[in-house]
Amino acid sequence: MPPWMRSLARRLTLAYLVLLAASCVVRHRAVFSAPVVPGPGLALLPEVREGEPTGRSIRLSYIDDGPPDAPAVVLLHGSPGSKNDFHGVVPELPGRRVIVPDLPGFGASEHDVAEYSVRAHARYVIELLDALGVERADVVGFSMGAGVGLQLTLRHPDRVRKLVAASTACTGPATAASQPNLQSEAFAIGMTDLPYRFAPAMLTVPSGATVTWTTMGADPHTVTDDPSKAVNAADSSLPAGAQAWDSGSVTSGQSYSHTFTVPGTYKYFCIPHESLGMVATITVI
Numbered sequence: 001m002p003p004w005m006r007s008l009a010r011r012l013t014l015a016y017l018v019l020l021a022a023s024c025v026v027r028h029r030a031v032f033s034a035p036v037v038p039g040p041g042l043a044l045l046p047e048v049r050e051g052e053p054t055g056r057s058i059r060l061s062y063i064d065d066g067p068p069d070a071p072a073v074v075l076l077h078g079s080p081g082s083k084n085d086f087h088g089v090v091p092e093l094p095g096r097r098v099i100v101p102d103l104p105g106f107g108a109s110e111h112d113v114a115e116y117s118v119r120a121h122a123r124y125v126i127e128l129l130d131a132l133g134v135e136r137a138d139v140v141g142f143s144m145g146a147g148v149g150l151q152l153t154l155r156h157p158d159r160v161r162k163l164v165a166a167s168t169a170c171t172g173p174a175t176a177a178s179q180p181n182l183q184s185e186a187f188a189i190g191m192t193d194l195p196y197r198f199a200p201a202m203l204t205v206p207s208g209a210t211v212t213w214t215t216m217g218a219d220p221h222t223v224t225d226d227p228s229k230a231v232n233a234a235d236s237s238l239p240a241g242a243q244a245w246d247s248g249s250v251t252s253g254q255s256y257s258h259t260f261t262v263p264g265t266y267k268y269f270c271i272p273h274e275s276l277g278m279v280a281t282i283t284v285i
């Protein structure tokens, strides 16, 4: 290669590298450092560390699709993942308001945040729902997103109408034992006053799962699946082969657990509040 050609090749290579570096800087700034104007699809939320605000704000990118007054459903991605994982799902939910965030640390949301735990993620989701004026939503969580959904349900039972936990780790004793933080909180259902309800009112769990109900308010409740004790026969059902059960009175702050070994649909109720609609369903798969 003649010297002039070598020199030209060097210059072209250098120019290419400079342009490549410049494009990386521009892209990085566009995603992570652009001036932020909160608006559709982008929320500024207070950053949290161990449940406390740090005083800083973070950017949360999200999809908000469908009629604003339609029943809301929140789709939560796994790790790694982003809201883009649900692109094919959103059009399949006509008649619903579909909210899909990039959880902090993922996608187009802030990557530099103080805490990435499922608890922190759950708090950001609640803040997003507050910002969007969504009172209650169905929550579908995939993998890590299901852990976020469980935290949401446990900490804000009045905000979650139904929880679908898909492909998640909290499925059995072995996993629970290796993840003690999930052991006590997996498949938790709150029992609330005014309105009297189980939250979430619909839950799908794997066979062998233990579900724990906790009385959140002042009034005692029961967790009862015994058709002979129901005023309305339609409020209690069991799959063939499953035993009826009744927790007895569960007072304020107390819990009751039941392990489901027979797959099928369980419709259960609270004896004192059955007539007030305190009826719920667990599906065991």
Ligand SMILES: [Cu+2]
Pocket: 196, 220, 221, 222, 270, 271, 272, 273, 278
């Ligand atoms: Cu009750």
